Amino acid sequence: MNILDAAYATVHDHHGGASALAPRLGIKSPAVLNSKVNPNTETHHLTLLEASKLMALTGDYRILQTLCAEHGKAAIDLPDIPESQRDHSLMDTFVRIAIQKGNVAQTFHDMMADGRITHGEALDMSKVIHELHVLLGTLATQVQACIEKN
Template sequence: MNILDAAYNTVHDYQGGANALAPRMGIKSPAVLNSKVNPNTETHHINLLEASKLMELTGDYRILQRLNAHHGKVAINLPSIPECRDTALTDLVLNFGMGGGDIYALFKEMMADGRITRGEAIDMSRVIHSLHEILAELEMQINKCVEQ
């Protein structure tokens, strides 16, 4: 499935389809929404804000998943910590996720020729060290939330 198919399926698999979603998205006509997600339509296109709203309303994240897959990335659910609404926690989790993506790309590149050089090992050590720092800070912040 590609990104356009994901948008089409998100609308058409939703209970009530475009008829139910168009008014909730602020789109005047279900036909317009259908055109926007139709991969064969050249004149109407769903924009980023509409795609985001569509995912929010439906709880269907196939568009996001296909975008990530297209770019070799993944999305993770952020933890819900109702006792502590500190945005620093969210930032730390996102930083770790982004750093984790770097380690996967670096590992793939490092293993491409079937051997590991001294320079590649040093580069990997730097990324691992950075992730250790992020995890240590995350642990500290989580423990602060519990103590409050």
């Protein structure tokens, strides 16, 4: 599935389809929304804000998941930690760590693809590992700061 198909499915699989979603998205008519998600239409397109609002309204994240898959990334649900709702920077750091872990894995995969490790590949690996260490240190500091606030 590509992101255009995912957008189409998100609208058309939702109860009430474009008729129910268009007004909630601030789109003038269901026909316009249908055009925006029609993979064969070249004149109308969903904006990023509309796609984000569409996912929030429907609870359907196929657009996000497909976009991530096309770029070799993964979208995951964040843990529901009530205490963290007060500190969005803590959650942001947690998400950045997850992304960086993926970068480490991708760099390792690329480095090992031909069965040998070059000097440049070793430097690239050191860089992404260092970036992960920095983020882990940031998280440790932020967690400690949360304890000190209480």
